[in-house]
Amino acid sequence: MTADHPPVFEPTGTIELQSVSASKIIAVSLYSSRAEITRLYKFGVKTGLNQVNISGLPNVLESESLRVEGRGAATIHDVTVSTAKGEHVETTSPELKALLKQQERTQYALGRCEKSIEALEQYLASLTVEHLDYSKIESVMESYNKAGEKLDDQKSELTERLQTLRVDIEKERERIAVPHENDKLRVKAAIGVFAEHEGDIEIALIYAVPRATWRAFYDIRVDMNTKDDPIKLIYKAAIMQNTGESWDDVPLTLETSTPTFGLDIPELQPWNLDIFRFTPFKSRKKSAIPGSSSMTMSRMQEKSRSAVDDMDELFGSDVAGGMAEPMAHLGASVTSRGNVSATFRVPGQVTIPSDGEAHNFTIVELNLQATMSWVTVPKVDTKAHITAKIVNASDYTLLAGSSSVYVDGSFISRSEVPAVSPKESFDCPLGVDPSIRITYHPVIKKVTHSGFYNKTATHVFSQRITIFNTKSLPVSRVKVVDHIPTSQTSQIEVKLLSPALVVASESGNTGSMKVQKGKDAAPVPQKIAVAKDVVAQWDGVDEPDCVVESLGLDRKINWICSVASQAKVTVALDWEVTVSPASAQVVGL
Structure with missing residues (x-):
């Protein structure tokens, strides 16, 4: 079709199409809060202008998003969108009419039966000894019983038949009832199509609808008995839509960007600077300005207050008035990690009804590399927590979402996956590993005293921690975290004996650990090999945001063990605490 506008002609034909039955959805692009639908229609046109009326489009259709594309020897003339009023829909059927007629007849028959029983009772009650010979009483009662039993059976049968008819009528009404979704499909599109000659053409309606969304979630399956790609990450999508039309057997694309319609480019407002001029005001009783009125003074005060407010807004209230804490309006720093933009194609064709329920689909299964590590803080808890540092070696962007973690086929925990681009990595906690057993041995304490006049007390502490690997495979990275105390006074000195780590710089405490100083001082060791396959280091040295100058200030130490x-x-932690004078009572030791 061309974009040229044809001359105005009277329509030569009107084509009525019902959207669901006359078209097929050939594409759905699903965003975080809306979906873009592409429907394809194929129909015949006559030479000249044809009026194509498409009904049954969703009520939530965003009319400003509607566009029409097509193929064939024809030109799209114009497009208008309207909403049809609720129309009466026939909700009966020949079966329902027959059942209602049977119900009416059965009710009449039941009424007649009840009247016959009532008449029989009245007849029996009207008999007296004056009208009835005693010898005939037995035959009369026998006739009464026979007639009563027959009427009772008839009444029971009619009652059961009436109940059955009511059930059948309710089922038939449910069968022929208009689906609730039909009331959600009342938008109409009128399209003028100018055809150069008679024949078949195709047009596609592309429109956006809200009430549709999706989110990413994952299954993370860990095989602890293999070293090659131990992580299988199953990338899934939960899709929900309540647009009014069902998406049946459609190709689906998931988008992470957010479409916008009709947003203007923002404009910068003028940003003016001025010098604040403070003018003192005298009491109203003493007029300092001859001929000035109270209105003039009020306006001057308002202008002064406005100037102060402007200065507050630009530089903070402490600059202008000195009465409040700085607000730092100017040059405020905002940190943004940004959004991850990606497009995913769901394999195959999918069907998603308009029910507002979550429908889960698998996008892809990824075999990923990971580095396993075990972390324990035995002073608090002797359990070993396993963590995997997973590398996203795929071409897929991982969106933020929840995950279910399975280790060797057993569900372990739920975790959160952050937004991860290809080639990036993320940490995934995998729960507690009972096969790594940690023993935190009782601390050994020794106390010695020295000095004659100014006696000092030296407390020596020795802590042992044992790691036992009960697995059938070796583990290459077990991190054991512990710490020693920090002095808060010059009367207490804390010295780390083993491992022989030293702080990188002095802390702010008066009590200190030994620090290397001077221009020619040897580099401060950050890691020490204390045994085969055991390295001691200040906690945090292997973090990506580590600040070398702060290492050791919190007195936390860890060992990396294979x-x-x-x-x-077994790893050892030895330290000593010197107290002067020895009689001082130490809190926290």
Whole structure:
């Protein structure tokens, strides 16, 4: 079709199409809060102007998003969108009419039966000894019983038949009832199509609808018995829509960007600077300005207050008035991590009804590399927590979402996956590993005293921690975290003996650990090999945002250990606390 506007002609034909039955959805692009639908229609046109009326479009259709594309020897003339009023829909059927007629006849028959029973009772009650010979009483009662039993059976049968008819009528009404979704499909599109000659053409309606969304979630399956790609990440999407029309057997594309319609480019407002001029005002009783009125003074005060407010807004209230805390309006820093933009194609064709329920689909299964590590803080809890540092080696962008974690086929925990681009990595906690057993041995304490006049007390502490790997495979990275105390006074000195780590710089405390100083001082060791496959270091040294100058200030230490199968590794933490005078009572020791 061309974009040229044809001359105005009277319509030569009107084509009525019902959207659902006369078209097929050939594409759905689903965003976070709306969907873009592409419907394809194929129909015949006559030479000249044809009026194509398409009914049954969803009520929530965003009319400003509607566009029409097509193929064939024809030109689109104009497009208008309207909403049809609620029309009466026939809700009866020949079966329903027959059932209602049977119900009416059965009710009449039941009424006659009840009247016959009532008449029989009245007749029996009217008999007296004056009208009835005693010898005939037995035959009369026998006739009464026979007639009564026959009427009772008839009444029971009619009552059961009436109940059955009521059930059948309700079922038939449910069968022929108009689906609720039909009331949600009342938008009409009128399209003028100018055809150069008679024949078949195709047009596509593309429109946006709200009430549709999707979110990413994951299954993370870990195989602890393999080293090659131990992580299988199953990328899934939960899709919900309540647009009024069902998406039956459609190709679906998931989008993470947000479409916008009709947004203007923002404009910058003038940004003016001025010098604040403070003018003192005298009391109204003493007029300092001859001929000035109270209105003039009020306007001057308002202008002064306005100037102060402007200065507050630009530089903070403490600059202008000195009465409040700085607000730092100017040059405020905002940190934004940004949004991850990606497009996913759901494999195959999918069907999603308009029910507002979540329908789950698998996007892709990824085998990913991961580095396993075990972390334990035995002073608080001797459990070993396993964490996987997963590398997204795929071409897929991982969106933020929840995940279910399975280790060796067993459900372990639920976790959160952050937004991860290709080639980036993320940490995934995998729960507690009972096969790594940690023993936190009782601390050994020794106290010695020295000095004659100014006696000091030296407390020496020794802590042992044992890691036992009961697995059939070795583990290459077990992190054990512990700490020593920090002095808060010059009367207490804390010294780390083993491992022989030193702080990178002095802390703000008067009590200190030994620090290397001077221009020619040797580099401060950040890691020390204390045994085969055991490295001691200040906690945080292997973090990406580590600040070397702050290492050791919190007195936290960790050991990175490799433990063979069915083997044990023991690490030692030794420190001393010197107190002067020895009689001082130490809190927290």
